[in-house]
Amino acid sequence: METMSDQGDPRIRLDFDAPVAVLTVSRADKLNALDAAMVEALADACRRIERRDDIRAVILTGAEGKAFSAGGDIEAWSGEPPEDFGRFWVREGHEAFDRLARLRQPVIAVLNGHALGGGLELAACADLRIAEAHVKIGQPETGLGIIPGWSGTQRAVRRFGSQLVRRMALFGEIFAAEEALRLGLVDQVAEKGEGLSVARAIASTVAKRGPLATETTKMLVNMAEGEEVGRVGEALAGMLAANSAELREGISAFREKRPADFGKKPKD
Numbered sequence: 001m002e003t004m005s006d007q008g009d010p011r012i013r014l015d016f017d018a019p020v021a022v023l024t025v026s027r028a029d030k031l032n033a034l035d036a037a038m039v040e041a042l043a044d045a046c047r048r049i050e051r052r053d054d055i056r057a058v059i060l061t062g063a064e065g066k067a068f069s070a071g072g073d074i075e076a077w078s079g080e081p082p083e084d085f086g087r088f089w090v091r092e093g094h095e096a097f098d099r100l101a102r103l104r105q106p107v108i109a110v111l112n113g114h115a116l117g118g119g120l121e122l123a124a125c126a127d128l129r130i131a132e133a134h135v136k137i138g139q140p141e142t143g144l145g146i147i148p149g150w151s152g153t154q155r156a157v158r159r160f161g162s163q164l165v166r167r168m169a170l171f172g173e174i175f176a177a178e179e180a181l182r183l184g185l186v187d188q189v190a191e192k193g194e195g196l197s198v199a200r201a202i203a204s205t206v207a208k209r210g211p212l213a214t215e216t217t218k219m220l221v222n223m224a225e226g227e228e229v230g231r232v233g234e235a236l237a238g239m240l241a242a243n244s245a246e247l248r249e250g251i252s253a254f255r256e257k258r259p260a261d262f263g264k265k266p267k268d
Contacts, residue, residue: 009041013063014048019056019207020200021049021105025122028065033073034118036092043096046103056211057203058103060126061110061196062119068111068135071118072150093118093150101125101155102228104215106206110195111135111186116174120185121150124159127218128202131177131186132195138174139165158225160185 013024023045025032034042049055062068072093100107100122109126114136123129123137131137139156141148148156148169157165164183167173180186190198206214219236222228246262253260 008044009037011038012041012045014045016052016055018052018054020059020203021052021055021057022059022061023049024061024063025069026063028063030073031067031070032062032065032113032119033067033070034093034122035073035075039093039096043092043099046096046099049103049105050099055105056207056209056214058105058107059110059196059199059203060100060107060122061199062113065113067113067119068109068115069119069122070114070116071121090149097121097125097150097155098228102222104218106214106218108199108202110199111137111177112193112195117141117148117152118150120168121148121152121156124151124156128188129186130188130190130195130198130202131180132190132192133177134192135177135180136174137168137177137180137185138172139168140172140174142169143172155227158227 011025011027013022013026015022015024023042025034025038025042027033027038049058101124106128107126109123109129111123111129111131112135113132115123115131116136116138117140120137120139139148139152141152147153152169153165161184164185168175175183175185177186177189181189188198216236219228249262250260
């Protein structure tokens, strides 16, 4: 197993055990809450994963403790001026979470502790969520006088539905794992301590499927969901063009310093 934590913030641990990568938020003493450096490290970890052709699935989890993640560290953001809070904390959190949600590999979140506020927003980035039986899930931000700022009113609505988000974000409902399963907040419930092994079994199944077909299917689902319409359309079109005879002729003409002839039959 290859561990990447020595190349960045050790509180965002990235372990490569091809064909699976395990991404762990490792700050159990602070309920796995994220500060600005961790947000940046999360984005960097996603870039590393994205470039690994041997990685077919990603497991996202938190270090063992009370919480999968408590989301944003209150001490990290509460003292920021309002303009910096919007410019940096919210924006950079969005950038990191977007990168996670848009990984080409399927992402499985293991909620091995409570997923509240930004922790639920983090879990919402995954394609599949496994909650251990003792877990509670909700969006308590308005009780602190703040909004769910890392796409808790946007991606969460797309993933879970607007009425369910209203119940959590406006009315403060907190759901236990089995109720979260019934409502569609999570996809599976595992016994306490068993979530990671369940996720590994699912990841090994994903790894046996066609990697390009899986990647493009995820992109299409994301596009249908409104996750990344512009980028997905251009990426899929780019893949098509990059494999075309027209591109091969265009590049040959460029190298040979001649006009391209897109009407001629390409060479085998």
